[in-house]
Amino acid sequence: MIIAEWKPLPELVEILKGHTNVLVVGCATCVAECAAGGEREVETLAPLLQMALKQEGRTINVRTSTLERQCEWEFVEELAKVAPQVDAIVSLACGIGIQAVAERFPELAVYPGVNTTALAIRQEPGTWLARCAACGDCVLGETFGFCPVARCAKSLSNGPCGGTRKNGKCEIDENIDCVWYQIYERAKARGKVEQLLKVRKPKNWSNSGHGGPKRVVREDLRP
Amino acid sequence: MKDANRSVTMPRIVVVYCRNAVSSAAELLEGPYTVKGLNAFFAALPCSSKIEPSYLLKILADGADGVLVVACPEGHCRFMVGNVRAEKRVNYVRSLLDKAKMGAERLTLERGENLTEKDLLSLAQRRVEPLKILGPNPMKGDGK
Structure with a gap:
């Protein structure tokens, strides 16, 4: 929402x-x-x-x-x-x-x-957490269902920064999980850690705000 | 806000209370109750958690000088945590009243169980002096 x-x-x-x-x-x-x-x-x-x-x-x-x-x-x-x-x-x-x-x-x-x-989800009553940045180039399939754009303070695409706390929290907020820690844990649970070794190239930011105001046209739906 | 230039002879107090906080032998107080030194309006709720921030604020926006919420003691709610929720909402509205410069003291919460009519009247009576000190609700001037 x-x-x-x-x-x-x-x-x-x-x-x-x-x-x-x-x-x-x-x-x-x-x-x-x-x-x-x-x-x-x-x-x-x-x-x-x-x-x-x-x-x-x-x-x-x-x-x-x-x-x-x-x-x-x-x-x-x-x-x-x-x-x-x-x-x-x-x-x-x-x-x-x-x-x-x-x-x-x-x-x-x-x-x-x-x-x-933000675009967020209700984590529990009274708490909402950002989940999507509407970046226009979704990578959730490569990051095991965690969005590093919205959920990493630095929006890093290729792994964590050096600031991950020992308990897996983000260096900027002890109440926020380090999303790259979560990505790693889920990859490990699925036995697919090697997939994280793939280097992701710079995202195509032009498909959202960076490409000017977004306009989507579906001719099949137009009057 | 406190205003020494204003005087309140009889603050109007709205008391919303959990009916489960009242003794089964007691009669539920409902509606206006005006006696010497007290001008109160009583409303019973099935649980104190039925209060909503908007209700509390509307009561004050309509000119009541103070609102008193009466809830069951913590741990004694028939609906488990209704009285805890009520307290959170009261605290939230008190913070809003401060931001609006109305004074959080216009809204208070008391706890009790097996209350009698006399107890409820006494709880309301205890709000009279603090509200007199606070001064009249400035919203009263609008034909309310």
């Missing part, structure tokens, strides 16, 4: 200066799963914003809505009825959803209520 985290409250209070009717919009998909922008978080942030703004002598009307997905035009359209009644939208969706709302309602100020941070 795409994960995100609330922006600091003072930042939200600042960006809402001059606005009196605000719509806080959530997304019931990824950001709901990571407890940043689903219905619960929308209904939590709305009264919190009202109180924080009141402390600065500002009174705003806050409406709330949570769409099934903010990254699908059909769902974004549901805001068409309420949009004329507000002067700003705070979106708790990922950056994709925020941009979709801003594109559909260009006459309105649309602000991000979250920072989108």
Whole structure:
């Protein structure tokens, strides 16, 4: 899932200066799963914003809505009825959803209520870990199902750096596993350590952000 | 936030409590309860874990001066860890209230079991003075 985290409250209070009717919009998909922008978080942030703004002598009307997905035009359209009644939208969706709302309602100020941070998995309740960097050149087949791009602090392609701790943790964070240690352990368990001796050439980064904004076209699906 | 220029004669307190923390012989307190020195609203929950951060914040955004959550003692939850979850949520909301400069003290959690009506009233009563010191909820001015 795409994960995100609330922006600091003072930042939200600042960006809402001059606005009196605000719509806080959530997304019931990824950001709901990571407890940043689903219905619960929308209904939590709305009264919190009202109180924080009141402390600065500002009174705003806050409406709330949570769409099934903010990254699908059909769902974004549901805001068409309420949009004329507000002067700003705070979106708790990922950056994709925020941009979709801003594109559909260009006459309105649309602000991000979250920072989108990673493509991640819920490891346990309350803990999410990055798993994919959307690099455009997947190597998971060669690395025994572990992504060294997203899960190595240095995105190393050919083995660990010299900083792996003795307990298999990363040198930059004792709570993070060294992914190359994990890759080695899984390769060993499968009896295929020799596969790791193959030198991987530089990745083709041009298939993601490094090649300019990504555009995928499937002629068979187009209207 | 504390404001010495404001005065609160009777803070409005909302008490949400786990019904399992109340003695089976006791009558459940529900709704408004106004007596001398106390202006409280009581709501029983099937478990204290039923509280959500959004509920607690809405109660305060609607103008209550304080919220008191009453949970069972740790280890005595009928649903195993409901009261632990309640405490985590209360702590989370308290941190949010601080960030909003509302004051974490507006939300507190107490624990108890076999509570009587008198005990619940007493727990609410104990919140009156701290909330008076804290001052009125600034959200009250909005017709709430």
